[in-house]
Amino acid sequence: MLAELTHRCPLACPYCSNPLELTARERELDAATWARVFREAAALGVLQLHLSGGEPASRRDLEGITASAAEAGLYTNLITSGVGLTERRLRALEAAGLDHVQLSLQGVNPQSADLIGGYAGGFERKMEVAQLIAAQGFPLTLNAVMHRLNLDDLPRMIEMAVELGARRIEVACVQMHGWAARNRAALMPTRAQAEGAKAEVARARAALKGRLVVDFVPPDYHSDYPKACMGGWGSTGLVVAPDGRVMPCHAAETIPGLVFQNVAEAPLADIWRGPAFSAFRGEDWMQEPCRSCDRRGLDFGGCRCQAMALAGDPAAADPVCRKAPGRGLVDALLSASEASVGGDGAGLAYRRF
Amino acid sequence: MIPKLPRGVRLHRCKVREAEVLLGPERALMLDPIAHAILSRVDGAASEAEIVADLSETFGAPVEQVRPDVSAFLADLAEKRLVNLDG
Numbered sequence: 177m178l179a180e181l182t183h184r185c186p187l188a189c190p191y192c193s194n195p196l197e198l199t200a201r202e203r204e205l206d207a208a209t210w211a212r213v214f215r216e217a218a219a220l221g222v223l224q225l226h227l228s229g230g231e232p233a234s235r236r237d238l239e240g241i242t243a244s245a246a247e248a249g250l251y252t253n254l255i256t257s258g259v260g261l262t263e264r265r266l267r268a269l270e271a272a273g274l275d276h277v278q279l280s281l282q283g284v285n286p287q288s289a290d291l292i293g294g295y296a297g298g299f300e301r302k303m304e305v306a307q308l309i310a311a312q313g314f315p316l317t318l319n320a321v322m323h324r325l326n327l328d329d330l331p332r333m334i335e336m337a338v339e340l341g342a343r344r345i346e347v348a349c350v351q352m353h354g355w356a357a358r359n360r361a362a363l364m365p366t367r368a369q370a371e372g373a374k375a376e377v378a379r380a381r382a383a384l385k386g387r388l389v390v391d392f393v394p395p396d397y398h399s400d401y402p403k404a405c406m407g408g409w410g411s412t413g414l415v416v417a418p419d420g421r422v423m424p425c426h427a428a429e430t431i432p433g434l435v436f437q438n439v440a441e442a443p444l445a446d447i448w449r450g451p452a453f454s455a456f457r458g459e460d461w462m463q464e465p466c467r468s469c470d471r472r473g474l475d476f477g478g479c480r481c482q483a484m485a486l487a488g489d490p491a492a493a494d495p496v497c498r499k500a501p502g503r504g505l506v507d508a509l510l511s512a513s514e515a516s517v518g519g520d521g522a523g524l525a526y527r528r529f
Numbered sequence: 530m531i532p533k534l535p536r537g538v539r540l541h542r543c544k545v546r547e548a549e550v551l552l553g554p555e556r557a558l559m560l561d562p563i564a565h566a567i568l569s570r571v572d573g574a575a576s577e578a579e580i581v582a583d584l585s586e587t588f589g590a591p592v593e594q595v596r597p598d599v600s601a602f603l604a605d606l607a608e609k610r611l612v613n614l615d616g
């Protein structure tokens with residue numbers, strides 16, 4: 177379960193997966209409601225909780241929220257930019273029972289990282305926080321969202337993960353949802369970058385075996401088959417937005433007609449069995465070519481939000497798929513991207529309220 | 530060699546699934562009874578040889594048969610950074 181505690185964030189990354197319409201502070205769930213949701217989640221069988229946002233440290237009650245999650249028996253993972261964390265707050269989070277920290281990395285130096293993060297001084301602050309996290313002994317994952325502006329720095333990113341004492345790095349090529357969809361042209365990797373990333377990940381996995389786990393989310397437009405989005409709609413994952421609406425994935429609200437129930441009004445177990453989660457659960461909703469495809473149990477027809485965004489039909493095959501009638505749309509976007517100059521970040525729309 | 534679960538990795542009993550689970554950074558591994566029997570003996574004090582001997586006695590299986598299975602299982606988890614073997 178992903179708990180988006182707030183949409184407030186000091187950074188303004190143009191690849192943010194949050195929706196274009198952000199939720200204001202006044203509409204955020206309070207800590208007591210989160211505590212109840214965590215107990216309901218544990219009772220439903222949720223094992224892993226990702227405390228995310230926005231920047232979760234923007235909430236002054238993050239420590240108490242974390243404690244209530246640990247008390248509910250959930251494995252707690254803080255997904256943070258690091259900005260807003262101090263030694264004192266990290267100690268309080270440790271006392272609250274926080275299990276793991278996932279620190280985002282926008283770039284390999286202040287120039288590139290702060291251009292992407294849209295926040296001067298962010299990189300330096302992040303490096304200080306990374307030291308504090310290591311000093312306190314938290315298990316650390318670096319999360320590097322990769323795109324056209326930083327993919328050439330991937331080898332250095334991986335090196336930095338080792339230097340910072342991380343156990344894992346997630347090399348996550350940007351998924352075109354939320355603000356990233358708006359900035360697609362500027363962020364789309366080139367074909368050469370996509371191939372280079374695959375090769376670098378394979379090299380690093382072999383070279384750093386047993387030292388650093390390298391998880392890889394490939395750039396899916398460049399793939400032949402779609403990603404198994406959320407491991408299947410309504411199968412293993414749920415997202416609770418800052419205002420308490422519960423969605424099967426980050427981007428689900430881009431699908432017209434879905435109604436998202438709110439934890440303030442209904443128990444999580446009822447929501448899990450409710451209409452939004454049932455809409456694309458299993459295989460009954462599938463059309464051809466998915467319905468009779470031998471890969472339907474592997475990738476579940478891909479991403480519903482991408483089918484909506486590109487093909488205009490949330491029940492269509494994900495247009496990334498070679499077998500999808502909409503694949504031409506993806507190829508056209510790739511060709512246009514290949515032909516564009518780009519790479520300097522000009523024209524980026526930063527994530528702002 | 531003394532295997533150890535590093536900080537941030539722990540065993541968890543999931544009541545909903547009635548299953549034993551190994552929880553780690555963004556990982557949840559459902560454990561079969563053998564995997565659970567091994568990991569429940571990884572306490573940061575017992576050596577791999579002691580764990581093998583204990584399992585051999587508990588399940589009435591020869592040490593020569595138990596040892597390679599335990600060793601391969603722990604090595605696989607170490608590669609995933611879910612067990613430390615350098616202690």
